[in-house]
Amino acid sequence: MTNDSDTGRVMGRRQWLQQIGKAGGAICLLWSLGLWLREKDGRKSALPVTSVRFSNYAVPGMAGKLVAVTGGEDRSKAIGLALQALGGIEKFIRPGDQVLLKVNAAFASPPLIGATTHPALVAELIRLCLKAGASGVLVADNPINDPAGCFSLTGIDAATRAAGGSVVLPKTGDFKPLFLQGAKRLDGWPVFYEPFKKVTKLIGVAPLKDHHRSGASMTMKNWYGLLGGRRNILHQDIHRTIQELAHMVTPTFVVLDGTVAMMQNGPTGGSLSDLKQTGTMIVGTDQVAVDAFGAVLLEKDIQTLGFIRQAEAAGLGTADYRSLNPILIST
Amino acid sequence: MTIIVARRISQAFFLGLFLWFCVVMTMGDAFWQLRGWPVNWLMQLDPLVSLATVLTTGAVHPGLLWGLGTLSLTILLGRFFCGWVCPFGTLHHIVGYWAHGRKTLSQRVHLNRYRPAQRLKYIFLFCFFGSTTSLQTGLLDPIPFMHRAVNLLILPLLGTGGVIASIGSRYYQSALLIGIPFLLAVGLNMLIPRFYCRFVCPLGALFGLFSRLAVWRIGKETKACAECMRCESLCEGACNPSGVFRVSECILCMNCRPSCSYDLVEYQSAPSAAGEIPWPEINRRQFGVALLTGMTLAPLSRLEGALGANWNPKRIRPPGAVSEGAFLERCLKCGQCMRICPTNVIQPSEWGAGIEGLWTPVLNFRIGTSGCQLNCIACGHVCPTGAIVPLALDQKLGRGTYQESGPIRIGQAFVDRGRCLPWAMNRPCIVCQENCPVSPKAIQTDTDFHRLLEIPPLRVLTGNASTLEVGDDLLKRYRLDGGDYFCRMVSAEDTLPRLIVANDDRSLTVAATAPFDRLPSAGDRVEILIRLQRPWVDPAKCIGCGTCEHECPVKGLRAIRITAENESREKEHVLLL
Numbered sequence: 001m002t003n004d005s006d007t008g009r010v011m012g013r014r015q016w017l018q019q020i021g022k023a024g025g026a027i028c029l030l031w032s033l034g035l036w037l038r039e040k041d042g043r044k045s046a047l048p049v050t051s052v053r054f055s056n057y058a059v060p061g062m063a064g065k066l067v068a069v070t071g072g073e074d075r076s077k078a079i080g081l082a083l084q085a086l087g088g089i090e091k092f093i094r095p096g097d098q099v100l101l102k103v104n105a106a107f108a109s110p111p112l113i114g115a116t117t118h119p120a121l122v123a124e125l126i127r128l129c130l131k132a133g134a135s136g137v138l139v140a141d142n143p144i145n146d147p148a149g150c151f152s153l154t155g156i157d158a159a160t161r162a163a164g165g166s167v168v169l170p171k172t173g174d175f176k177p178l179f180l181q182g183a184k185r186l187d188g189w190p191v192f193y194e195p196f197k198k199v200t201k202l203i204g205v206a207p208l209k210d211h212h213r214s215g216a217s218m219t220m221k222n223w224y225g226l227l228g229g230r231r232n233i234l235h236q237d238i239h240r241t242i243q244e245l246a247h248m249v250t251p252t253f254v255v256l257d258g259t260v261a262m263m264q265n266g267p268t269g270g271s272l273s274d275l276k277q278t279g280t281m282i283v284g285t286d287q288v289a290v291d292a293f294g295a296v297l298l299e300k301d302i303q304t305l306g307f308i309r310q311a312e313a314a315g316l317g318t319a320d321y322r323s324l325n326p327i328l329i330s331t
Numbered sequence: 332m333t334i335i336v337a338r339r340i341s342q343a344f345f346l347g348l349f350l351w352f353c354v355v356m357t358m359g360d361a362f363w364q365l366r367g368w369p370v371n372w373l374m375q376l377d378p379l380v381s382l383a384t385v386l387t388t389g390a391v392h393p394g395l396l397w398g399l400g401t402l403s404l405t406i407l408l409g410r411f412f413c414g415w416v417c418p419f420g421t422l423h424h425i426v427g428y429w430a431h432g433r434k435t436l437s438q439r440v441h442l443n444r445y446r447p448a449q450r451l452k453y454i455f456l457f458c459f460f461g462s463t464t465s466l467q468t469g470l471l472d473p474i475p476f477m478h479r480a481v482n483l484l485i486l487p488l489l490g491t492g493g494v495i496a497s498i499g500s501r502y503y504q505s506a507l508l509i510g511i512p513f514l515l516a517v518g519l520n521m522l523i524p525r526f527y528c529r530f531v532c533p534l535g536a537l538f539g540l541f542s543r544l545a546v547w548r549i550g551k552e553t554k555a556c557a558e559c560m561r562c563e564s565l566c567e568g569a570c571n572p573s574g575v576f577r578v579s580e581c582i583l584c585m586n587c588r589p590s591c592s593y594d595l596v597e598y599q600s601a602p603s604a605a606g607e608i609p610w611p612e613i614n615r616r617q618f619g620v621a622l623l624t625g626m627t628l629a630p631l632s633r634l635e636g637a638l639g640a641n642w643n644p645k646r647i648r649p650p651g652a653v654s655e656g657a658f659l660e661r662c663l664k665c666g667q668c669m670r671i672c673p674t675n676v677i678q679p680s681e682w683g684a685g686i687e688g689l690w691t692p693v694l695n696f697r698i699g700t701s702g703c704q705l706n707c708i709a710c711g712h713v714c715p716t717g718a719i720v721p722l723a724l725d726q727k728l729g730r731g732t733y734q735e736s737g738p739i740r741i742g743q744a745f746v747d748r749g750r751c752l753p754w755a756m757n758r759p760c761i762v763c764q765e766n767c768p769v770s771p772k773a774i775q776t777d778t779d780f781h782r783l784l785e786i787p788p789l790r791v792l793t794g795n796a797s798t799l800e801v802g803d804d805l806l807k808r809y810r811l812d813g814g815d816y817f818c819r820m821v822s823a824e825d826t827l828p829r830l831i832v833a834n835d836d837r838s839l840t841v842a843a844t845a846p847f848d849r850l851p852s853a854g855d856r857v858e859i860l861i862r863l864q865r866p867w868v869d870p871a872k873c874i875g876c877g878t879c880e881h882e883c884p885v886k887g888l889r890a891i892r893i894t895a896e897n898e899s900r901e902k903e904h905v906l907l908l
Contacts, residue, residue, distance in 0.1 A: 016600055019546055019600060020546055022544055023406045023407055023544050023545070023546045026406050026541075026544050027403045027406050027407075030399055030402055030403060030406075031399055031403070034381070034391055034396055034399045035396075037385055037389065037390050037391045038390065038391045038393075038396065039388075039390040039391055039392050039393060039717070185908065229903075230903060230905060233905065233906070233907070233908050234908060236907065236908040237908050
């Protein structure tokens with residue numbers, strides 16, 4: 001090699017070794033990365049998603065309670081009387097409780113249509129809970145129509161805010177797979193779990209409606225609004241699904257608002273002619289019994305409501321509601 | 332042997348190998364058929380395939396470690412792949428030489444000068460790097476690009492002409508759309524030799540970045556030279572060997588070395604005496620803009636919701652395809668699955684899989700020789716990136732150890748009762764049911780008897796237990812004895828349809844095995860019925876293979892059609908509880 005230092009092209013041994021070192025280092029880095037990232041079986045398998053289960057929200061000593069207030073059109077008054085008959089809301093809600101009202105806000109229709117939980121009832125329940133010392137009241141549902149639209153048009157959003165509660169709208173990440181042992185349909189199904197994280201008490205508040213597929217939509221069917229995913233395929237086995245919903249959730253108590261009943265064209269209705277004044281507010285801790293009572297108001301033969309039969313057979317409640325000696329109050 | 336001859340042999344070898352691998356991509360065990368040929372080897376050597384799939388999936392798919400070998404050699408030697416291996420590069424080399432080889436020295440020097448626009452290829456590369464949820468490198472990456480062109484255009488053209496008989500007639504939707512970029516890429520050599528390599532190729536750009544580290548590179552021994560420019564006139568990479576040398580552009584064609592009358596150009600470890608520019612001419616802002624553009628494109632494309640609620644039911648993926656999001660992270664659009672598919676039903680998607688899914692494989696049952704063959708698992712076994720998983724046959728069919736998980740469903744057949752001959756037009760057919768390859772059959776039939784409208788109930792003149800003489804002049808000999816026609820007495824007692832086994836202009840004979848219960852008498856009326864087997868699909872059994880759709884005699888819009896409902900790969904597309 002000639003000495004041609006002015007052009008700088010003669011490379012010292014040291015420089016050359018440096019260059020080799022750099023190249024070698026780069027190759028080593030490349031291969032370590034490549035081997036480290038090599039696709040192995042199950043390497044990319046999704047992270048295990050932990051399944052969730054709902055707590056038991058029942059209050060000890062209050063099992064099998066059932067009360068019906070008849071003759072009134074004032075929902076606030078009726079719910080107040082019903083709870084008084086059970087010993088007052090304080091029997092259920094303790095100071096510091098975080099309460100969740102599972103309303104039916106499935107459809108973007110006004111309260112007059114009776115397809116959704118009445119806002120006056122929601123407002124009164126929130127008021128009562130807060131009065132009993134609840135630290136907060138959440139109102140939640142995963143509606144069928146656009147969530148924000150449903151809560152707004154049903155009047156539930158405004159009523160909730162006015163009464164001091166807060167509405168939880170479902171978001172994509174809010175759903176977790178359910179753990180429900182022995183359930184054929186709902187084990188592993190995505191459920192609207194997010195709002196339940198801090199909740200200590202759960203109240204189901206359902207309107208009383210005809211339902212073309214299952215026969216009737218009452219308090220057990222109301223939990224359908226906690227399901228996510230492709231829940232419309234569950235209609236292929238609706239009665240078992242409703243029974244499993246009652247298995248999934250043990251509420252503090254449920255309210256079946258039979259002030260007005262949707263007698264036909266359920267569950268959406270759409271016309272006042274679908275409605276009948278049935279003037280009955282049913283409150284109870286046994287959702288099977290409450291629904292069986294509601295079926296009478298809907299003029300349904302309980303034998304045709306498979307979910308009630310199945311739920312009773314599964315030990316989830318009593319279909320013969322009269323055997324619970326319901327308290328009947330007329331105004 | 333000079334270095335140039337060695338390079339030409341290497342180029343010829345790899346181009347030949349590439350074409351050979353394309354030719355043998357056909358089912359069979361002859362030496363010129365698939366057998367065990369490593370048909371994806373050149374794609375595996377392509378480090379852009381490895382790198383881009385690592386960026387999208389976070390893992391190196393089996394076989395793609397080969398790409399690291401290529402990169403390692405690049406780190407030592409520079410862009411040898413472009414000049415010595417790449418079959419697309421060789422094609423450009425040949426066309427460029429043919430177009431410009433006889434031009435004058437100064438013309439060629441002008442053609443082969445470095446142009447700032449050569450930075451465009453780095454911009455494309457960085458743009459692809461930004462797209463980490465959607466693999467798009469296959470659009471421009473030369474190896475998948477050339478596979479796509481040869482698989483879907485050149486071989487079908489030759490096959491249709493009978494030049495390569497093994498291929499036969501193949502049809503590919505959007506062929507012209509695939510052909511235009513290919514013809515453009517090749518044709519642009521007429522303007523500037525190796526146009527694609529210099530301005531477009533993202534793989535070349537990747538090598539360009541890595542050649543920064545190259546231990547050996549081209550360089551001049553002295554700064555001053557005669558400046559005869561002969562090296563420039565032959566330069567394939569437009570890397571300026573006579574002046575300040577651009578390392579990242581040199582493709583190691585080595586033409587400069589023997590062309591120098593004074594032997595001043597060397598392949599050496601020291602930088603050129605005339606100086607060198609190790610990095611491509613691209614600044615941080617350009618890098619940033621390219622990366623950001625790439626990062627934006629996939630999310631923009633996803634706004635159409637094709638991965639969610641707005642999924643296209645006609646987007647039927649081959650059996651073994653992974654779920655759509657993962658699929659778009661892996662599919663190179665190379666067309667290997669479309670080439671190997673023995674029935675030609677795997678087709679390059681046009682817009683059905685979204686713009687980002689352009690040229691990814693979808694099934695079209697109108698094209699090709701059959702549906703997706705029940706006992707075929709070829710496509711997954713030639714997919715270079717695992718977008719289609721290589722299935723075992725038992726796995727595809729849900730047999731043996733796969734009994735529990737059931738067969739792989741790619742979709743679900745739906746009968747269109749408004750178009751189906753037995754349903755809509757009271758004509759016997761059930762070609763779909765007969766061709767259903769699933770066992771037990773996924774297509775079942777219900778039998779209905781329908782009164783034949785063109786022949787009103789006939790007046791009986793006389794009759795015995797199996798033959799009737801009728802009064803009206805409405806029958807034609809042999810009209811009703813085919814086996815689909817039945818008759819029934821119009822009376823309360825005898826409502827059972829009887830098969831007509833013979834008929835004359837004025838008589839009917841029913842099967843002797845099922846005679847009339849009561850002897851017909853004059854004045855009775857008999858009606859002619861057609862027996863219809865009306866097809867319906869059992870969704871628990873249907874795998875969506877599309878054989879029914881392919882065979883349906885309603886050839887326009889088929890009366891039984893597959894949509895991607897119930898496909899195994901997407902939980903959200905489940906149809907049954």
